[in-house]
Amino acid sequence: MDVSLHEADVGHTEELTRLYSENRAYLRKWEPERDPSFFEPETQRRLLAEIDRRRREGRQWTALIHNGHDYVGYMTLNHIVWGALRNCRIGYWVSQRHAGQGIATAAVARCLDIAFGELGLHRVEASVRTDNPASIRVLENNGFRLIGLARAHVFLEGRWHDEWLYERSEPGPFM
Numbered sequence: 543m544d545v546s547l548h549e550a551d552v553g554h555t556e557e558l559t560r561l562y563s564e565n566r567a568y569l570r571k572w573e574p575e576r577d578p579s580f581f582e583p584e585t586q587r588r589l590l591a592e593i594d595r596r597r598r599e600g601r602q603w604t605a606l607i608h609n610g611h612d613y614v615g616y617m618t619l620n621h622i623v624w625g626a627l628r629n630c631r632i633g634y635w636v637s638q639r640h641a642g643q644g645i646a647t648a649a650v651a652r653c654l655d656i657a658f659g660e661l662g663l664h665r666v667e668a669s670v671r672t673d674n675p676a677s678i679r680v681l682e683n684n685g686f687r688l689i690g691l692a693r694a695h696v697f698l699e700g701r702w703h704d705e706w707l708y709e710r711s712e713p714g715p716f717m
């Protein structure tokens with residue numbers, strides 16, 4: 543499959559606004575509550591500019607997922623810390639109408655190559671709601687190891703949810 547990651551910048555404002563708008567109801571279960579203004583191009587442009595600033599500071603790396611024809615999702619490495627840890631957290635989503643085609647699995651693989659390659663990170667953490675079997679599979683497909691259960695870890699849809707915590711180290715003796 544021809545899945546690639548295009549580093550996000552303000553030039554993606556229109557595409558990202560479209561993607562978020564098309565998936566507004568779909569993502570409600572998995573993302574923080576959004577103000578209606580979030581779905582307007584001006585807000586997305588501002589957020590993309592902020593993402594670009596954090597990229598230049600080495601604190602975040604974000605991309606749009608492309609399937610060879612169109613932009614179909616979002617991938618981010620955030621909470622990047624350097625020093626003795628070289629650690630980050632991964633987050634992603636794929637458009638509802640492109641689900642179940644292996645896109646997230648392939649996109650996370652590409653993202654790990656970037657994290658451990660050009661970015662020089664050592665470890666990637668993920669947390670996933672216990673009622674999200676598709677995302678759990680995406681992590682397992684990519685060699686993430688289960689660390690444990692974090693109780694009441696994320697507040698979504700008006701209540702706290704438990705999450706599984708996963709980790710993936712760079713290829714080599716640590717894996």
Ligand SMILES: CC(C)(COP(=O)(O)OP(=O)(O)OC[C@H]1O[C@@H](n2cnc3c(N)ncnc32)[C@H](O)[C@@H]1OP(=O)(O)O)[C@@H](O)C(=O)NCCC(=O)NCCS
Nearest residue numbers: 572634635636641642643644645646647670675676677679
């Ligand atoms: C989770 C998500 C990214 C998966 O994207 P995707 O492109 O459909 O994922 P893939 O096609 O690469 O893989 C999906 C895997 O989940 C499995 N799966 C899908 N639905 C499932 C279910 N209800 N129960 C068990 N497994 C399921 C598929 O069989 C596949 O596993 P396999 O490769 O071992 O067969 C997508 O559904 C999404 O964006 N969801 C909303 C946001 C979200 O959950 N983000 C992640 C937060 S941690």
